[in-house]
Amino acid sequence: MNQATIEETVWIAIARSQDLPLREGRVVVLGDQEIAVFNLGDRVLAVSNHCPHRNGPLADGIVSGATIVCPLHAWKFNLETGQGANALSTEHCIETFPSRLSDGIVFLEAPRQSTTKNEMPAMSG
């Protein structure tokens, strides 16, 4: 693989899964990113906390299946793809962050920060 296309990222343990109540969102700040993390039971999904409409806090929205509804004006997004998921938001899209759940710990893959210790180049699989 071409080195230049590989973004340098790192997996960060952000919480124990019980810190995230089922089907609710919580905010975690990584660097200058405010990320909304959702516990869907068997998996955890993460997206940018900022609604593209008027910056509503998506972590405070209602989760149904794998969608989130913004608490301010009800724009809806797919948590897996980031795609707008109702009539209000079809044209819009939010950033998603890879996440995984392992041994009850929630990890987020975030861009490597300069301050990060234990640097390690990410590998593409």
Added chain:
Amino acid sequence: MSLPLTERELPNDAVAKKLVVVGNGMAGVACVEQILRHAPKFNITIFGDETHVNYNRILLSSVLAGEKSPDDIVLNGRDWYEQNNIDLKLGVRIVDVDPMAKTVTGNDGSVTTFDKLLLATGSIPIIPSIEDVMKDGVFVFRNLDDTRSLLERSRPGLKAVVIGGGLLGLEAARGLQVQGCEVTVVHLMDTLMERQLDPVGGSYLATKMNAMGITVLLGLSTTAVLGNGKVERVQFKGGGSIPADLVVVAAGIRPNIELGHKAGLEIKRGIVVNDYMETSHPDIFAVGECVQHNGVCYGLVAPLLEQGKVLAATITGNKGPTYQGTVLASKLKIMGVDVFSAGDFNEKADGGEMVRYEDPSQGIYKKLTLKNGKLAGVILVGDTSDSHRYMEWLRSETDLTSMRRQLLFPEPSADVGLDVAQMQDGETVCGCMGVTKGTIIRAIHDKGVSTLAQLKECTRASSGCGSCTALCQQLLKAVAPEFEEETKRVICKCIPFAEDNLREILRSQQLKSVQEVLEIYGNGVGCEVCKPALSYMLDMLWCGDHEEDRSARFINDRVHANIQKDGTFSVIPRMRGGVTSSAELRRIADVADKYQVPMVKVTGSQRIDLLGIKKADLPKVWADLGMPSGQAYTKGVRMVKTCVGTEFCRFGVQDSTTAGIELERRFENLFTPHKLKMGVVGCPRNCAEATVKDIGLVGQEGSWQVVVGGAAGKKVRKADLLVTVETTEQALEAAGVFFQYYRENANYLERTYDFVERLGIEKVRKDTVYATAGVKRDLLDRLRKSKDHSYDAWLERETLNHPTQFLQIKPMEEAEVLI
């Protein structure tokens, strides 16, 4: 009803003749409506000695019972008179008629000429010869002014005596009772409504009236009204007497024939008319309760309308149609007391037979009289659902020989509810206005009528006493292509059940969690619409004893504050009745400083809002405030606004502040289908706007009015009077019964203003304050149970619902993982 202009234009060659109508009541104006449909056209002047436009006199009973306002019962507004170029002279009484000079003279001295004169002067109440009957506090019940005076005079705890146990007397009695009076009906005869019921039927009725709390005294002749200046007692023949603060005389009516006499017309009991509705004078006509046709004087609306149609043809020179008399049918308009009577119920007449059914435990009594194999009369008490069938048999003189086994119990029709299909075209649907099924069908087909409102406008059907509304709706549904039935509301497509059904399912299936409900009855996923609705439903059904799922709640209900546009929250502590203290204000000020609150604001609901608080600070802010949650963020009990009332105000007649604080205490912390706001005021000046609140208590001298269904929000609606009661405790209890009824029966996100309007205040009353003691007790028990499970949400500052309820997640540590 306005007609196309072309029909109203004057024929070019004719100079319009002058038609003068005396009496701006139901028969006169209905006849004018018919006259307007014919050519040639008249210049019309109507004199009415009342000061109101034509209104529906039938519904005065509903006005007295607080179910309708005077505005609701207007039949022809001023614009109708204007559009039809009718010169309306209100407040003028015609005192003389000169048939030779063809003039009428008003009590204002005016003299008006006519080419044709129409007398529609109605009836006047019979005042029996009772000593001192004109005393202050004695009323009749005939027109809007009488009704208004009665409403002004009546109040809870007053002893009201109604003299006369006929239709009018009983309806008056019920109205006064709704206004809080203790009512006694005194009747001269041994049985109530003896003109419409036989003694057995009368006794069933008396039982029902007694059960409602109205005392019925039979076989008593009233001889005197006693009292010093104003009525204090009513005395009977034989010397007995009972206390009375207010007396209504409803002893019958007699045709108002005074002007007929003056005009020299032939008069018996009423002004005599022939089948063409002509009097003994070629240019003078009469219609309505003032006439006598074929020996009969009518006292109901339907015959008057039929007369009006015939007269309209005659008077406009289109003589042809004749009036043949009307089979009378009467219905008592008291909710929960179903009484219907038609035709001749006297079986003793020759060749008469009788068929009866009685079930005393259900209060049901039915009696049919037959003559020569045909129906002659019918009495129904307790169950009037078959009245249309019997009316049709009477009208069409159906031979019942082959139906003898099904007279009282019809074979169930294959398609229940669709008995409209079996109705004949000539069958009357609206008895008050005499509208047949055929007329309605034609209106639907020819005029494109598709809503009830249009139907009313076009045919007058269901604009009388309203009891045929359901039937009209069935007809619309069956025939009108565009008719949209008010479908039961389904929350959303995730869980496609009407809310009523869903409530029943959850109850019977003992379901207690949102996710479980969605998995069993829905798509397993739900959405932002149905989840909060289901959360509410479960909380309400199980009175708080359910599995609370915060993920199914809007953010406001997860952190008990109102989310703002920038993601911060507002905090409104509870300030019961809008009353605070210096200590509280000081704490609020300290909190504002400590958390650098960007804005402190007095809200529109008499409390204080701290805006712009960070989520993480919420628990600390609540702790520092030391005040309970004001629930300003949820679909739940908001607040009770109060005024200063008797405590300070020079006009206050009730302690509104104390009552309001108590009201707030009783309902606070509970969830409701939509936000619920209340107000309590110390007098009708209404300073805290109780009449535009979901529940309001309006203080009166010696009583409270409990009003419901008001709002001054997206919709502005004046609250309806639920009941008037004497004590504060009774008012709070009535409010509680309504409150729980709303919680249990409204759709999610249905404010009381829509709920009360959808059901109608009559139904709401019947199901709440006038429900049986058991029903009320159960409602209050469930309210109590919910209240016991409820708590101040801000206590979650100590007993968190979830450890990270108010927090952001801090990354544990950065870890490396092999992918």
